[in-house]
Amino acid sequence: xxxxxxxxxxxxxxxxxxxxxxxxxxxxxxxxxxxxxxxxxxxxxxxxxxxxxxxxxxxxxxxxxxxxxxxxxxxxxxxxxxxxxxxxxxxxxxxxxxxxxxxxxxxxxxxxxxxxxxxxxxxxxxxxxxxxxxxxxxxxxxxxxxxxxxxxxxxxxxxxxxxxxxxxxxxxxxxxxxxxxxxxxxxxxxxxxxxxxxxxxxxxxxxxxxxxxxxxxxxxxxxxxxxxxxxxxxxxxxxxxxxxxxxxxxxxxxxxxxxxx
Amino acid sequence: xxxxxxxxxxxxxxxxxxxxxxxxxxxxxxxxxxxxxxxxxxxxxxxxxxxxxxxxxxxxxxxxxxxxxxxxxxxxxxxxxxxxxxxxxxxxxxxxxxxxxxxxxxxxxxxxxxxxxxxxxxxxxxxxxxxxxxxxxxxxxxxxxxxxxxxxxxxxxxxxxxxxxxxxxxxxxxxxxxxxxxxxxxxxxxxxxxxxxxxxxxxxxxxxxxxxxxxxxxxxxxxxxxxxxxxxxxxxxxxxxxxxxxxxx
Numbered sequence: 001x002x003x004x005x006x007x008x009x010x011x012x013x014x015x016x017x018x019x020x021x022x023x024x025x026x027x028x029x030x031x032x033x034x035x036x037x038x039x040x041x042x043x044x045x046x047x048x049x050x051x052x053x054x055x056x057x058x059x060x061x062x063x064x065x066x067x068x069x070x071x072x073x074x075x076x077x078x079x080x081x082x083x084x085x086x087x088x089x090x091x092x093x094x095x096x097x098x099x100x101x102x103x104x105x106x107x108x109x110x111x112x113x114x115x116x117x118x119x120x121x122x123x124x125x126x127x128x129x130x131x132x133x134x135x136x137x138x139x140x141x142x143x144x145x146x147x148x149x150x151x152x153x154x155x156x157x158x159x160x161x162x163x164x165x166x167x168x169x170x171x172x173x174x175x176x177x178x179x180x181x182x183x184x185x186x187x188x189x190x191x192x193x194x195x196x197x198x199x200x201x202x203x204x205x206x207x208x209x210x211x212x213x214x215x216x217x218x219x220x221x222x223x224x225x226x227x228x229x230x231x232x233x234x235x236x237x238x239x240x241x242x243x244x245x246x247x248x249x250x251x252x253x254x255x256x257x258x259x260x261x
Numbered sequence: 262x263x264x265x266x267x268x269x270x271x272x273x274x275x276x277x278x279x280x281x282x283x284x285x286x287x288x289x290x291x292x293x294x295x296x297x298x299x300x301x302x303x304x305x306x307x308x309x310x311x312x313x314x315x316x317x318x319x320x321x322x323x324x325x326x327x328x329x330x331x332x333x334x335x336x337x338x339x340x341x342x343x344x345x346x347x348x349x350x351x352x353x354x355x356x357x358x359x360x361x362x363x364x365x366x367x368x369x370x371x372x373x374x375x376x377x378x379x380x381x382x383x384x385x386x387x388x389x390x391x392x393x394x395x396x397x398x399x400x401x402x403x404x405x406x407x408x409x410x411x412x413x414x415x416x417x418x419x420x421x422x423x424x425x426x427x428x429x430x431x432x433x434x435x436x437x438x439x440x441x442x443x444x445x446x447x448x449x450x451x452x453x454x455x456x457x458x459x460x461x462x463x464x465x466x467x468x469x470x471x472x473x474x475x476x477x478x479x480x481x482x483x484x485x486x487x488x489x490x491x492x493x494x495x496x497x498x499x500x501x502x503x504x505x506x507x508x509x510x
Contacts, residue, residue: 048386077388088379102387105287 001026002047002158002190007056009042016042017053018214027188029181029204031195034211035236041162043211044194048082048160049073060158078106081151083161087143089135089150095122096131099149106154121149125179141172145179152183158190159183165197173197177204196236198243201225210236226250274470280392281400281466294398295405302364302399302465303406307413313359314352314414318421321346326425326432339432340440343422348449352414354501357460360410361493365468368399369489372472373482381473396469400462407461408454415453456504460497467493 007020016039024030034040045051047058049065058065060076068076089098099118103109109117122128125145135143144164151159161180165173181204184191193200201208205222212232220228225237226247238244285291325339372395375381384391419441426437471489475481 050382050385074388077386080386082383082386084379084383086378088383090380090383091374104290105387105389 001061002192003057003059004043004047005057005059007043007046007053007058009039009046009051009053016214017046019056020211020214020216022209022216022219023207024190024192025207026190027185028191028206029184030190030192030207030209031201031205032192032209032211033195033201033205033236035196038211039214040194040196040211044160044162044192047192048080049077078154079157081154081156081159083144083147083151083159083164085163085166087135087140087147089143089146091135093134094131095127095133095135095138095146098135098146099131099153102150102154118149118153121153122146124152124183125149140167141169141176144168144172144176148176148179148183152187155187156189159192161191161193161195163194163196165195165200170199173199174203180204198237198240201237202243202246212236273474274467277392277470277473278466280390281396281469283390283393285393285397286389290394291398294394295402298398298402299406302367302403303410306360306363306410309359309363310356310410310414311417313356314417315421315424317351317355318343318347318418319425320421321351321418322422322425322437323429323431336436337440337443340422340437341443342440343437344419344441344445345449347415347418348453351418352411353453353457353460354497356411356414357457357464357497358494360461361464361468361490361497364403365464365490365493366486368465368468369472369486370482372396372469373475373485376473376475377478377482392473396466396473399469400465403465404458404461407457411454411457415450452508455508456501459500459504463496463500464493467496 002024004020004022004024007017008015009017020043022032032040032043042051046053047065053066056066060079063072063076065073065076090101093101096115096118099121100114103114103117107114119128119131122131125148127142127145127149130138130142130146135146138146159180164176164180168176177200180191180193183189193204195201202222202225205225208218208220208222208225209216210218210230210233218228218230218233225233228234238247322339322343325342329338329342372381375395381391381395384394422437422441423434426432426434468486468489471485471492472482475485
């Protein structure tokens, strides 16, 4: 579990995060949602230590990131996997090389053991057969899956994903969402996903934190979001006609699952 | 204001170097990457060095011979002047200015692209010292291979002059070979090699700094690459003066 307490961050005198309080649960897909420029990327970068907040606490199962020394931070980072918006794969390495990279850096395994683990991770994300290709030779969706395989190679306790669906078609987005959800439950990890994809919000949002203009505006799950009275959240989630109709349908039938009447 | 800004940049460079010169996380990875950099930055530069050296050596010889036709100047002066110009300045300072363009822009654009595509952030999040992991092999590899490039440059330049003597009637082979062996000072070779090591460090570290600290997108990567080459060239010229004063006086 990750707890965030009173997190504040400013840039050049402009406050981007105003005293954020949030809890991200283990074994759940935790979503940070909000409009572009709302501060969610600053929040996730603060959580992984790429940015240093001005105030507050970030507790990884009780260990405060902001009061750790360099060795403790380095040790914690070995428990973290991260999926970047642009995948951030190493261009000079093959798919297999990318997945094996953290194993080469942090384990004493033999090359055969590392290869076996990397192949297992690639198989887990349905990418067996692509191991000898370079990142430039595969599609955006495949790159995201390689990045997921690399992120889980060391069995992380915490998985952070910065807009995992950006630039992907709806079908591939759903595949990535399902993969992240499955991995979260299968390995019981704390997954934090930064997104403004409404399919993700309504599909895998087990714990949703809505950030609006740097403030934590709403917390709940995907079922509660249909009935929320929060105007900013409604305007954000149900901005399109399609999602408005989905909400109306849910209000009328209580569910979108046609098997449940 | 410019002075304060320059001092601030120099301070950031020093802090960056402190991170670069840390003990590598994995020596096996460091060794592997250093060999890759020797190949990419050093061995791949050999053709350019050979071609430039051959032609510049030939041009220096022709110009020296055509511009020093006086009964007061000894016959061996063309060969001697060609040799000393090559050993003292061309094979190290001028060569490094040329390599600052090739190698410096390569390093700055590679690291800059890694920065804007979040590959460096990915390394940092894994708990890897990204400055050390990416930059130290480049500095070590390029500095270690620079004496090879300088030696090739020295030999090829002399060969260029020899070609002029062999294939034209501007200067005779006997006159040229006597000139390049006359009054030889071994220290000039060491002087050139020492200078080139310092210049190699300047090129690799400055270009890496500009690439590593880039913010933005493709335009900024291009700008950082240009800035890296310009800054490297200025520092090479500055240290050329300082080292010449220290080593030759």
